[in-house]
Amino acid sequence: AQSVTxxxxxxxxxxxxxxxxxCNYSYGATPYLFWYVQSPGxxxxxxxxxxxxxxxxxxxxxxxxxxxxxxxxxxxxxPSVHWSDAAEYFCAVGIGGYNKLIFxxxxxxxxxx
Amino acid sequence: xxxxxxxxxxxxxxxxKKITLECSQTMGHDKMYWYQQDPGMExxxxxxxxxxxxTEKGDLSSESTVSRIRTEHFPLTLxxxxxxHTSQYLCASSPPxxxxxxxxxxxxxxxx
Numbered sequence: 724a725q726s727v728t729x730x731x732x733x734x735x736x737x738x739x740x741x742x743x744x745x746c747n748y749s750y751g752a753t754p755y756l757f758w759y760v761q762s763p764g765x766x767x768x769x770x771x772x773x774x775x776x777x778x779x780x781x782x783x784x785x786x787x788x789x790x791x792x793x794x795x796x797x798x799x800x801x802p803s804v805h806w807s808d809a810a811e812y813f814c815a816v817g818i819g820g821y822n823k824l825i826f827x828x829x830x831x832x833x834x835x836x
Numbered sequence: 837x838x839x840x841x842x843x844x845x846x847x848x849x850x851x852x853k854k855i856t857l858e859c860s861q862t863m864g865h866d867k868m869y870w871y872q873q874d875p876g877m878e879x880x881x882x883x884x885x886x887x888x889x890x891t892e893k894g895d896l897s898s899e900s901t902v903s904r905i906r907t908e909h910f911p912l913t914l915x916x917x918x919x920x921h922t923s924q925y926l927c928a929s930s931p932p933x934x935x936x937x938x939x940x941x942x943x944x945x946x947x948x
Contacts, residue, residue: 766939828878
């Protein structure tokens with residue numbers, strides 16, 4: 724069955740430090756992968772997406788993610804975190820012709836000043 | 837990006853009441869979705885539609901119903917609200933080709 728695992732429930736980093744959020748997926752075919760961010764009480768905002776081609780994708784707000792087929796991973800990175808990046812981050816895999824998304828449980832990011 | 841709207845943003849209602857959560861998008865997207873999300877938890881798909889007059893149940897069983905009479909409108913209805921329906925409900929849409937889903941701001945529902 725298709726699934727998405729985000730191993731880290733909660734991460735705390737200092738402002739200015741680098742960040743990597745982990746995401747592993749299970750899906751038999753070529754995956755379509757996404758990262759979304761959710762601020763408290765808000766909907767989800769698309770950070771970036773991978774459909775095919777270059778395995779390193781750039782997104783908004785200085786985020787990037789790298790698709791590694793051999794590891795079934797799609798980790799999100801940012802070289803220098805800002806206090807405004809504190810939020811919940813969701814990894815998702817798109818399946819089927821109806822663009823159904825399977826979400827991970829999310830990683831809550833806290834940023835220390 | 838899609839412009840997608842949800843009303844109300846917050847709703848507190850008593851048990852047994854009928855409620856309708858509104859969702860509208862202005863991008864002409866064929867596909868629309870409803871998700872349920874409990875605080876601090878992942879999203880679960882409860883309904884989706886791939887066009888006018890098409891609706892399907894999602895992965896999470898829900899007592900709610902949906903309709904799709906117009907492309908831009910995808911309302912969700914609870915005939916008789918219960919405390920177990922307390923949750924956040926997120927609406928999303930996506931273009932015809934395979935692509936990302938774009939989300940509305942959500943409706944936080946509390947049933948007392």
